[in-house]
Ligand code: FES
């Protein structure tokens with residue numbers, strides 16, 4: 001296979017449409033006679049619904065229908081469990097999933113209670129204001145630690161202590177091993193991860209076609225196939241009667257793959273009831289309450305080290321806030337538990353967590369999906385350990401890396417994909433060396449920092465490392481087909497939210513089929529175009545779908561060669577495929593276009609020979625046995641203004657290894673965007689709740705997303721350790737940038753303000769100028 | 780047609796992307812909704828409806844403006860331009876749009892129309908900006924995907940190409 005496009009910074013096929021405003025997003029769908037939905041949502045975190053009066057709303061001109069939970073009849077069902085708990089011995093798991101409309105009680109602010117359908121969104125919202133509900137407020141379980149107490153107000157009357165789950169994983173014998181420790185470090189860490197805030201909120205449009213007996217749903221989902229299957233089952237339809245289209249999606253980052261959001265369940269049902277298309281588009285205020293968050297964990301962690309700074313073992317007990325429902329099982333806390341181990345050898349590990357129900361929006365994975373929390377604990381423990389034995393943060397990491405000849409490396413605990421946590425491949429020291437060289441670590445510590453400090457400047461440096469489990473199963477598939485036009489189409493079931501799939505997938509096919517990359521048309525996110533698939537999550541699109549596409553394209557290449565060999569009456573080895581043509585090697589003028597070959601492969605006369613198929617087409621599936629582990633290191637130099645505690649990032653360096661890269665431009669973009677979200681998480685974004693479970697900063701004016709002034713230019717280097725788990729050698733990259741930024745900030749700011757000398761350590765994320773100011777003042 | 784209070788609707792005439800439109804609208808209708816749902820110009824995106832994200836930015840008599848904070852009736856007699864007007868014809872891209880493609884200045888593309896409308900107006904007035912100036916001019920537009928670096932690169936490249944074009 002030539003490698004004309006694979007590995008190149010190819011410009012994106014999808015850009016022209018997006019740049020000219022002609023890409024279709026869900027809210028762009030306009031259908032004749034379409035009605036509009038608005039929801040009355042709970043203003044209380046926990047309350048009984050005594051009565052609902054919708055009469056005034058019903059009387060408003062332009063209102064078509066109003067639904068409460070009672071009006072849904074049998075259609076009112078709890079949502080499914082998406083990810084069952086992993087097979088960890090002794091695991092406790094209490095399943096409580098969300099409902100379409102609250103019945104009798106609401107468990108978080110923003111939970112939908114009444115659905116209004118009207119001729120316009122304006123009228124629908126007016127009518128929401130006409131509805132009167134008699135509420136009886138109930139005691140609220142808001143703050144995580146308070147909610148976990150045995151006597152805390154209960155989110156569910158039958159669950160004391162609000163225990164959603166409890167899991168204990170062990171390797172070795174920490175208690176015994178820790179007795180030989182040179183030093184044992186023990187701290188409490190809190191890590192809050194905010195919410196994803198894609199620029200496009202969620203939305204659903206549904207249309208029932210009575211004549212075709214078919215439902216079409218446009219949905220801002222990352223998993224159209226799973227939505228199709230679920231909706232068909234709920235509505236009592238066959239899968240073939242339901243078409244789910246996830247068109248261009250304005251960013252997802254995890255929360256757009258919840259199943260099922262109440263609105264997703266309701267809008268298609270209403271469209272069938274009323275036999276009229278219905279649209280619901282979430283507004284930004286709703287998004288803060290109704291789209292899932294990730295939020296916080298509290299870790300009581302302990303690390304035992306020997307004289308050299310080598311880790312003997314880690315013990316961690318943590319609480320995880322899962323919100324009012326737990327349809328995602330234990331994905332997030334299991335990720336925290338596993339990813340904590342990072343690129344390091346940890347001979348003894350004892351980790352126990354309790355997931356806790358609270359009266360807050362439900363928690364599901366958001367870019368990183370709990371990995372941040374674990375990485376923060378490990379990296380901070382290492383920083384403190386380094387200080388205790390008098391070596392640099394860089395040096396303690398180096399001393400603890402898993403050796404390059406130790407792969408595959410099995411940590412002996414269970415990961416989110418239910419396999420034993422095993423790293424497929426990796427080589428961590430060169431990555432650390434790269435990032436240190438880029439940032440000029442030694443020189444900064446030896447020369448620049450002392451000089452700048454002498455000038456009175458508060459400058460600090462930091463370096464952290466991480467791994468990221470990516471590209472997990474179960475599988476994805478793809479169909480590649482040469483069109484009579486000579487273009488090649490590739491359809492796959494995953495959704496796409498800006499990751500450049502229209503280009504990276506096209507690159508794979510272009511090389512295999514010998515066409516220009518702009519002549520490969522990628523179709524994703526339409527269940528009528530491709531039936532099978534799982535979805536875009538866990539940095540798996542390029543790994544899993546990419547390899548399925550690679551296989552399918554390889555099969556099509558064989559068919560192209562076979563058809564051409566027959567045509568030229570030659571051996572396949574005499575043929576060259578390039579520029580959309582197959583030519584006879586060394587015989588100028590003897591060539592045939594792929595379009596012509598596609599026509600020959602679909603003859604109008606004669607029979608298709610037994611064991612063959614018409615057309616130049618192939619479908620293939622790929623499922624990796626387990627996830628591929630990517631890794632990286634970030635380094636940063638900051639200057640802090642000691643008066644305002646505003647932080648200026650002077651330099652930011654990233655070294656990472658995501659295996660073989662299809663398109664370095666896209667990979668860079670993914671890492672940069674991830675780092676930006678990491679910076680937001682570390683220093684800007686904070687979901688502020690009061691004791692009543694009210695979110696106090698639910699607007700983009702108060703929940704601060706980083707702007708172009710806050711995100712620095714990044715200096716990036718790559719190493720490539722191919723994954724042995726897939727033919728293309730790819731590892732995922734979607735979440736990498738976002739994962740290690742919290743501990744990086746903490747280390748850099750401690751260094752800049754020389755906080756440890758003043759008895760202050762930064763053990764909580766997010767930080768902010770005001771939090772820093774408080775901590776420094778109390779030093 | 781809506782069965783709600785017709786008597787409250789008012790007549791609106793304006794120019795959008797060089798074309799004159801006359802419609803009847805409720806005074807409370809946002810310009811963003813008018814452009815998107817009445818005129819079908821869905822290239823203008825709505826991200827927050829409270830003036831923070833900049834996704835809805837259009838040009839109002841040539842100046843960038845938030846169409847989510849503007850009522851359609853405020854555009855009476857004015858000229859609006861949207862992202863659909865930038866390329867100058869099917870199959871074409873403007874210098875700025877081309878630079879975004881060149882530099883990978885967009886991922887999901889949801890923020891992009893607002894950023895293009897903001898920066899197109901900015902470059903017209905500031906043909907030779909520094910990186911710091913571009914970052915400042917961009918700071919009213921949120922992008923959740925890119926981390927901004929490639930957007931900044933794209934704007935700087937467009938400025939350079941526009942200057943070269945003007946000099947030629
Ligand atoms: S939608 Fe207008 S500024 Fe966000």
Ligand code: FES
Nearest residue numbers: 886890922923924
């Ligand atoms: S490209 Fe997705 S928000 Fe900017």
